[in-house]
Amino acid sequence: MPRPPVRLKPLIETKMIPLSYYLILAALIFCVGMAGALMRRNLILTLVGIELMLNAANLNFIAFWRYNPSAASHAGIMFVIFSIAIAAAEASVGLALVISIYRHYKTINLDKIDSLKG
Amino acid sequence: MQAIFAIIAALIVVSAIGAISFRNLVHCALSLVVTFCGVAALYLQLGAPFAGWVQVLVYVGAVAILIVFAILLTRSDENKPEPIFGNNWKAGGVIGLLLFSVMVYAITRDGLDSTPLPAKPELTVREIGVDLMTQYVIPLETMALLLTTAAIGAVIIAIRLCNPESSADSDTHAKAAGSVEATH
Amino acid sequence: MDTLIHIFSGIVTLLWRVVTDQPDQKAELLQALPQAISPLVNVILSISPILMIFPGLFALTTWLERKGLGRIQNRLGPNRTGPFGLFQPVADGLKMLTKEDIIPRNADQVIHFLAPITLVIPTFLGFAVLPMGRHLVPLNMDAGLLFFFAMGASTELSIFMAGWGSRNKYSLVGAMRAISQMISYEIPLIISSVTVVMLTGSLSLVNIVAHQSGWLGGIIPRWNVLTPWGFAGFVLFLIASLAEANRSPFDIPEAESELIAGHLTEYSGFKYALFFLAEYLGLFAMAGLSTTLFLGGWNAPFEFLDFVPSYIWFFSKLVGLVLLFIWIRGTVPRLRVDQLLNFAWKFMLPMALINLVVAAIWHYTSVWVFPASLILRWLFCAALILIPYFALGKFISNAGHFAPRTYRYAE
Numbered sequence: 001m002p003r004p005p006v007r008l009k010p011l012i013e014t015k016m017i018p019l020s021y022y023l024i025l026a027a028l029i030f031c032v033g034m035a036g037a038l039m040r041r042n043l044i045l046t047l048v049g050i051e052l053m054l055n056a057a058n059l060n061f062i063a064f065w066r067y068n069p070s071a072a073s074h075a076g077i078m079f080v081i082f083s084i085a086i087a088a089a090e091a092s093v094g095l096a097l098v099i100s101i102y103r104h105y106k107t108i109n110l111d112k113i114d115s116l117k118g
Numbered sequence: 119m120q121a122i123f124a125i126i127a128a129l130i131v132v133s134a135i136g137a138i139s140f141r142n143l144v145h146c147a148l149s150l151v152v153t154f155c156g157v158a159a160l161y162l163q164l165g166a167p168f169a170g171w172v173q174v175l176v177y178v179g180a181v182a183i184l185i186v187f188a189i190l191l192t193r194s195d196e197n198k199p200e201p202i203f204g205n206n207w208k209a210g211g212v213i214g215l216l217l218f219s220v221m222v223y224a225i226t227r228d229g230l231d232s233t234p235l236p237a238k239p240e241l242t243v244r245e246i247g248v249d250l251m252t253q254y255v256i257p258l259e260t261m262a263l264l265l266t267t268a269a270i271g272a273v274i275i276a277i278r279l280c281n282p283e284s285s286a287d288s289d290t291h292a293k294a295a296g297s298v299e300a301t302h
Numbered sequence: 303m304d305t306l307i308h309i310f311s312g313i314v315t316l317l318w319r320v321v322t323d324q325p326d327q328k329a330e331l332l333q334a335l336p337q338a339i340s341p342l343v344n345v346i347l348s349i350s351p352i353l354m355i356f357p358g359l360f361a362l363t364t365w366l367e368r369k370g371l372g373r374i375q376n377r378l379g380p381n382r383t384g385p386f387g388l389f390q391p392v393a394d395g396l397k398m399l400t401k402e403d404i405i406p407r408n409a410d411q412v413i414h415f416l417a418p419i420t421l422v423i424p425t426f427l428g429f430a431v432l433p434m435g436r437h438l439v440p441l442n443m444d445a446g447l448l449f450f451f452a453m454g455a456s457t458e459l460s461i462f463m464a465g466w467g468s469r470n471k472y473s474l475v476g477a478m479r480a481i482s483q484m485i486s487y488e489i490p491l492i493i494s495s496v497t498v499v500m501l502t503g504s505l506s507l508v509n510i511v512a513h514q515s516g517w518l519g520g521i522i523p524r525w526n527v528l529t530p531w532g533f534a535g536f537v538l539f540l541i542a543s544l545a546e547a548n549r550s551p552f553d554i555p556e557a558e559s560e561l562i563a564g565h566l567t568e569y570s571g572f573k574y575a576l577f578f579l580a581e582y583l584g585l586f587a588m589a590g591l592s593t594t595l596f597l598g599g600w601n602a603p604f605e606f607l608d609f610v611p612s613y614i615w616f617f618s619k620l621v622g623l624v625l626l627f628i629w630i631r632g633t634v635p636r637l638r639v640d641q642l643l644n645f646a647w648k649f650m651l652p653m654a655l656i657n658l659v660v661a662a663i664w665h666y667t668s669v670w671v672f673p674a675s676l677i678l679r680w681l682f683c684a685a686l687i688l689i690p691y692f693a694l695g696k697f698i699s700n701a702g703h704f705a706p707r708t709y710r711y712a713e
Contacts, residue, residue, distance in 0.1 A: 017123050018231040022160075025127050027221035029134050029153075031214045036138025038210030039203055044188055045138060048150055051181060052134055055157050058173075066164045067235065074249050077241060078257075080161075080169045084176050085261050089268035091181045095188040096272035102192040103278070111205050144466055148413065151459060168445050171452045179455025179488075183481060186462055190478070243445050243505045 022063035030056035043101065043108040047094050054087045122163065130156035141202055143189045151182045165238045168246055308334035316347075323611045325437040348440045352429045359621075360582045361391035367628050374632035398575035406469060406568055413467035418569070418576035421460035424453040425580045428587045433508050435600050435613035446507040447499060450591060451492060454546065457584065458484050461555075464577070465565035476564020479639050480548060480555035486646040487545035487552075493654035494535040494542065497661040498526055498595045507591075511599030520605040525598035530683040531661035534691075536596040538654055540623075543588035545646070547581060550631040554639050589623040590616075648698050653691065660686045 030053050037049025058080045065076020102108050133156065136149035154177040161170035204210075250258050312331030319327040328347055332340045365380070365388060372379025380387030405414060431446035433439040443449055458481050465477020499505055502513045516524050526532035545552040555564040566577055593599060597619050600612035637645070660683050667679050 016235045017120060020225050020230050021123065021127075022164075023225045023230075024222055025130065027218055027225065028131060029157075031218040031221070032131070032134045032138065034217065035210050035214030038213060039207040040138060041202065041204035042143065044143060044185065044192070045146060048137055048146060048185065051150065051177075051185075052137065052153065055154065055177075058169075059157055059160060062161055062164050062166050062169060065166070066239070067233070074241065074245065077166055077169050077246065078249060078254050080166075081172060081246075082254075082257055082261055084169075084172055085265065088176050088181055089265050091184055092272045093268050093275070095184050096276040098188050099191055099276045107194060108192050109200075144410075144413075148459075148463070167443070168448065171445055171448045174452040175448065175455050178459065179452065180485075183458060183462070183485065186459075187478075187481075190466075190474075243448075244503070 019063060019067045023060060026056040026059040026063070028056075029053075029059070041110045043098050043110055043113075044095075046110070047091065047098070050094075051087060051091065054083060058083050119163075123160075126156050126159050126163070130160070139202075144186065147182060147185050147189060150185070151178055154178050154182065166241065168241070168243055305334060305336075320435075320438070321611065323436050323613075327437065352426070352440060356426075356429060356583055356586055357579065359586060360579060361395075363582055363586075363624055363628075364391050364394065366625070367631075370625070370628045371632045374629070395575070398578075399572060401571035401574075403571040403573065404568075408469045409568060410467040410469065413463045414568070415573075417460050417464035417467055418573045418580070420463065421457055421580040422576050422583075424456040425583045425587065428453040429583075429590070431507050432587070432590045432594060433511050433599055434590075434616050435611070438600075438613055439508055442508050443506065445505045447495060447505045447510075450507075450587070451488075451495075454584075454587075455488065457580070461565055464569070468565070468568035470568055472562050473565050473567045476555050476567070480565060483548070483552060483555065483639070483642060483646075484546055486643055487542045487650070490538050490646065490650040490654040491542035491546060493651070493658060494538040495591075495595055497531055497535050497658050500658070501526075501661055501665055507594050507599075511594055511601065514598040515601050517605045523598055523601060523603050525596065525601070527596040527598075529664060530680055530687055531657050531664055532596055534653065534657045534660070534687050536592065538650060538657065539592050539596065540626075542646075542650065543585075543592065544627065544630065545642070547585045547588060549581075549585065549627060551634040551637050552642055553636065554642065557636060585624065585627060586620065589620050589627070592623060593619040644698060649694050652694055653687075656687065656690050 033049040033052025033056065035049075036052065037046045040046070040049075061076045061080050061083070065073075068076070098108060101113065105113050107113070130153055133149045133152035137146050137153055140146045140149065154173065158170040158173040158177075161167075161173060309331065312334045315330040316327050319325075328344060331347075332344055335343055368390065369379035369387065380390040383389040383393045405411065428450050430441045431439065431443050431449055461480050461484070462477050465473045465480070468474075498510060502510045504510065504513075514524050514526060518524065522528065527536045544550075548555050550557075556566055557563075566574065569577060593616060600616040602608045602610060602612075602615055663686065664679060664683050667682070670679060
């Protein structure tokens with residue numbers, strides 16, 4: 001007599017995580033990134049804050065794509081793929097600028113790089 | 119599932135706060151790497167494995183290394199303990215808190231959680247490829263142009279060409295040549 | 303008692319099906335186990351063969367390498383510990399385990415401690431997608447090749463952690479050189495594997511191997527290495543994987559006479575053993591990926607040899623490539639770091655891009671169906687690869703830049 005096919009139960013029962021949890025997490029990362037970019041006086045940490053903000057936005061996109069009732073649209077993932085590539089390009093140009101500024105001003109302290117102020 | 123989400127979310131928040139608050143810049147960069155890995159884990163949990171592995175490959179494998187190289191090439195004297203916050207740090211903190219409260223209010227206001235969770239979409243790489251070549255081909259080509267321009271631009275900005283005509287260099291060259299001659 | 307008999311017969315069925323290349327190896331055993339722990343046992347059964355086989359292969363390779371290098375250098379190699387020195391890995395392991403673990407006082411304790419761990423974990427994870435037999439892949443991911451390269455890229459950060467955490471200027475310079483070498487060679491590595499993906503139409507390694515099954519007329523296998531773009535891609539992939547694994551002739555970061563072992567300078571004892579393990583495991587993973595992409599994975603070379611189980615073909619091809627790496631290490635002199643980077647950016651990257659174009663031309667000329675079209679396509683695509691190869695070689699070589707050599711003898 002043939003055995004019935006094996007159906008394994010998953011390790012943990014899946015309960016639904018509300019969409020708002022993902023959105024609040026993304027909002028938290030976004031605000032942490034923005035606060036970091038505004039509060040620290042190091043130029044590289046501003047770029048770190050910008051990368052955190054981009055990650056938060058990408059997380060938002062993927063969360064909305066997953067919870068989207070019309071399943072045929074792939075716009076969420078496509079947007080995230082392009083966003084990751086753009087973030088890489090922007091990080092490279094930004095860090096090249098940081099190195100160039102360091103060569104000129106001999107410091108990357110944002111409070112000291114203010115010769116265009118006022 | 120809730121436990122996994124809670125653990126990954128806690129990891130992401132702690133490492134994100136660490137990424138902007140350590141005194142040592144390399145610790146900030148490594149904590150940022152932990153954040154990137156946590157976000158990639160969330161993408162995997164949400165059923166987007168392609169985006170998750172691209173996140174690890176690009177962010178951890180390229181952007182984090184760029185940040186680390188920039189930190190090492192722009193190191194100043196590490197012995198002077200200088201304050202880590204800028205001049206307007208209170209304003210930055212207040213803006214962050216305000217923005218967070220506004221966003222939480224907007225998220226929890228209406229019935230966002232009332233729609234049921236749809237079935238897990240099986241997005242194969244083949245479908246992503248077909249989309250990239252049919253519907254999103256113009257963004258793809260624009261991305262190629264953008265990446266080429268960014269790479270060439272970054273090299274041009276950061277390159278240090280040996281310029282023998284500048285006076286400072288010729289002074290040091292003359293001094294070095296003189297000292298070498300004197301030792302013979 | 304009944305359950306025990308079922309479990310025992312499940313284990314026997316599992317072993318029998320693994321050895322004879324049949325699918326559905328774990329089904330009987332998992333049905334016999336209680337429902338609560340069967341997913342856990344499923345996961346453990348998938349992981350533990352990797353954890354047992356590849357470190358065992360690592361021990362064998364250290365012995366093989368020392369013997370092989372010894373013979374190439376006209377000496378015997380280890381021959382005192384056991385017959386033919388076969389217990390040398392055991393002696394090495396005992397030495398590494400019992401050595402004192404010295405950590406510099408100024409070192410960044412957390413980063414110095416975490417660096418070997420963050421190197422070993424992605425290296426082990428990379429083995430999860432390699433198809434080691436017809437039905438023996440631990441995880442059949444849809445984007446398997448992308449996962450493998452993501453794990454490879456994560457290892458670069460741990461080398462930086464090792465170099466910077468040691469607070470040693472030699473370690474830092476060594477780590478910088480190692481990272482720039484690894485990111486430079488990652489591009490030809492990925493582009494030469496993209497040619498395979500382009501012609502197979504899938505990122506899943508199982509599909510890539512299945513695409514290379516079958517024989518032309520029962521004699522010529524359909525492996526990718528037997529096509530002109532596949533051969534060029536294979537050579538490029540091998541060179542790039544030698545550079546990724548920091549192995550000779552690209553071992554500037556960790557050679558004994560350079561920078562006092564670079565980023566590994568301040569590591570001793572078990573942490574050094576972990577670095578050593580991770581380097582060889584990375585080598586195995588790269589060799590495994592080259593056999594999967596170019597050498598046909600678990601496929602037999604000729605149709606009459608198809609009765610030999612598929613995992614034997616995979617592992618013999620992998621060990622053959624490792625022997626090739628040992629041979630190259632003993633024979634080719636070390637490259638200087640600027641020669642290394644020039645080679646990557648000015649020779650291998652253009653060749654990889656030209657290879658991509660030639661692979662596309664091979665695919666589009668497959669509509670030629672007149673007799674002897676295969677030979678004509680082969681010669682055409684090979685010419686399209688060889689002409690830029692010679693032109694680029696002349697362009698980056700210094701053959702014309704030196705004055706003719708003059709010999710002066712002592713009077």
